[in-house]
Amino acid sequence: MGRRSDHSRAELEALIVAEGHRHMAQVGFARFSSREVAKRIGYAVGTLYNVFGSYDRLIAAINTHTFTLWAQHLEALLASLPDDRIAALVEGYFSFAFENKNIWMAIYDHRLPPDIPQPDSYAEQRASLTAIVVREVAAILPEDAKAGAPRLARSLVATVHGHCTFALNGTFALLGETEPLEMAIARVKESLAAAGARL
Template identity: 70%
Template sequence: MARRSDHSRAELEALILDEGHRQMAETGFARFSAREVAKRIGYSIGTLYNVFGSYDRLILAINTRTFQLWAAHLRARLAEDGEDRIKALVEGYFSFARGNPNLWMAIYDHRLPPGTPMPEEFAAQRAELTDIVIAEVAAALPADAREKAAGLARSLIATVHGHCLFALNGTFLLMGESDPFGAALQRVRDSMAAA
């Protein structure tokens, strides 16, 4: 078993985060175990809490890494499919969720205790994803409607999220919807046109 002195604090944080993210991808939030993360890296559970401060901060760090990967995924989709950037955003949302279902769901399954604000360092990193969408929505709107971009983008994210969630959990299949991506894209296009 490794000793605390074997790694610097920054190395420990990276080690814990790497293993925690790997485990979250494998098991999902409901079966995630901080104790198992500690065991797999050869440290005690106390070391994890010493480095991250609490279970919630560990999960926030893992989920924030997922947000960063998701933002990179969206940027890659936009670079590949630059012609129809709105379609690329919606497709990027769906493809990231399909390719990383446990990580994607963990973002929404974990909640901070009531009254606990999101720590600023995590909030700022997570906002990067929304900022990508806001910038693309603003660019697609006429100049006189761009002030609506931020609110519209958040609403569109909610619309796409609902379609994506129903697609992944089988609800749309039960409802007879055979093209959740197409339906989400059409709702986005309708909202953009109305704006």
């Protein structure tokens, strides 16, 4: 535990988030241990709380890193120039969740207490994910409907999230639904078509 002076505060923050993210990916939120993260990086657990202020802020930092990786995942898919960019977005939502189940679920398993505000920098990083959807939705809406792209995008994200969650937790399987991804794409395209999108 004697590495307290080995890193600057910024370096230590990055080290903690990186190792915390690895640990979260391995065990999930319910079994996450800040003591284990501290042990892995060779610092006392108190150092983690000195850097982030609390356990909740530490988890928020780790989950925000997940949002960043998720946005990068979607941008990489779109950079391959798929013929159907809307379907690619939905597929990217599903594939990231299925390939990273523990870190994806941790985003929704943890809530900051009401008296602990989320840092602005975290909110900005998290917003980058929705911004991708807004951009792609706005690009196919008629000119007079583009102003409504952010609101429509949020609704579409909620639709896809519900389908993805049901697919991951086994609810769709219990209902006998075998193609949740295809169903999510269909619902999204129906909503876009109703808004006048060029599909």
